[in-house]
Amino acid sequence: MSKILFIIDHLGCGGAERITLQLAEYLAAHEHSIHLAVLNGRLNYYHCTANVAYTDLQLCESFAYGKMWKNKVLSPDERTKIDTLLANNFDLIITGYNNGHWLAPYLKGNVWHWIHGDLLEFRKFNNPLKQIKEHIRFFKNKRKFSKLFKNRNLITVNRDLESKAQTYTQPKSTVTIANGVQISDDLIAQSPYTEKKWDVIFVGRLVPIKQVDHAIKAFSMSNLSGKMAIVGDGSERQKLEALTKELNISDRVDFLGWVDEPHTLMLQSRCLIMSSLYEGSPVTLAEAIFLGLPIFSYNSSSGIQDLSCPNCDALKLSPKQNINLLARNLAKISIVNTYYCKDCYKKIHLNQMSKQFLKLALSS
Template structure:
């Protein structure tokens, strides 16, 4: 039995929040004493099981939800709260999560077995056609590199893919690093239903409707394919209105169902012939792991090691396409709907939550 503490910004709608809660629940279910602390609960949407000790640190939203690279400092009262609720306890493992939770490392008296969990690319470098914008991007990247090094130097880091581990080692000089891919827990009943579930959509997208997800690529690929069925888009975000307008411009609005945010989209995924992902970058995407566990074929841009590592040689040739290639994406979607491929056991084992739990517990030793 191990005592484990997770600290995250909140329990909102993102994949990092969901995987943290699922991991915490799995650890608690296996007789570990798990505490989950959020910096501020005002954006919570996920419920915490009673088997997990839950703490709302009630930290100022400017600290809890502010930009990652903006300097943050706790008030005296907030430091007293940390001291009372966390520092007076002793844990076998402390994991500071995405992403302002990293700053609490400076306020913890426990130094042994404290790990910072990096879920995504914190040093994204964007390319612009405008020379002035590109110069500004170089300056921004240089400043953020320095802040990244300061935040993570001599720290223990968990990364969710090989790309992120390599970048952390290059820029931060961490004390130690380990890559642990996200695992998922899907009910056996749902997995058993998979082959017999009636399909309502040819293609489904699940995720936030934000620029980095490039959902417009999925819509365009669906539009130029020879598919005659419908596409479901599960999620919400700043890009929704633009995406709805795009479907009208392409004359396919009657074939695209915008279903909004749904906490558990597994049943909808089962009702789809394939799942599409066309992100500019992903850490270790929970949605893809869930699709593999459910047996739903994936068509995805090969845009990060976190995506590529989910596949085997046999499945990669069907599921991965060159990034930013909408025509290739369209062709792969069409081919997959007409002739769906299946995952081998190696793929399924890669996304198993029990395997992830074992890797996390090894950090306690």
């Protein structure tokens, strides 16, 4: 039995929080001693079961929230909280998300930093002033990234992020572990017999990096006659609703808001669409594979390629930002093979992911 501590900013609605909690619960259910600590639980959305020992460190919000490049230092009282937690003598400590990595100087033992997404993303803007600000932001992030992770153990969710980490800092060691999922056999068995209400479904946060406008435009251009479901919420929702009106498809696009378990809605859809500018290791994609849904996606990272096998035709990739090809692929939904091979299911199962984390615990 291993004793493992996960530390994350909070248990909000994001994918990093969701996969951290799922892994913690899975390991706890398999008789490992699992602790999960949040820096500050004010923005918690998810909650642990009694199987996981939960701690809200209640660190000040200037440490727990905000930009990663801002310097963060614990007060003496906060350091005492960390020392008390570490008295459990963990076999493995995982920091995740963004600000949790700033605890590195205060942690002892077998510590690994779990990088879920591109912390060094560089965005392009047509506005010159915004582009100058973006260069400044990138420089600050790059400098802090190098400082935070130098001589540290890093877990990345895809090969692109591992390569980037090795370029911008000097880690002690790196390992890539793709995200895994677990879906009940009963739900999987329902897939072939569930009536399809939507031609296309998008599942995720409605934020700029997800480029949901690309998904909507591709649906409009595909000439599919059915409806589209958008599951999620975020800062872009009003703009996206306005876009459906501009394209005269508002009566065929259902904004369903945030749903804790979107699997039933996914089963009622003929395919999943993903149009992100960048993805780490998308949990939604893995869930769609388990449910037997064809997937139409931008080839936005190695994380997408790594979650499937080259011979599985049910995953149709388009070059990044190529809305026209995404739409043309989408139009072929009626002739797409929905078969995924056994290797696909094996590599995306939560069991495979947990084994890799347990190996890290044994390396202490």
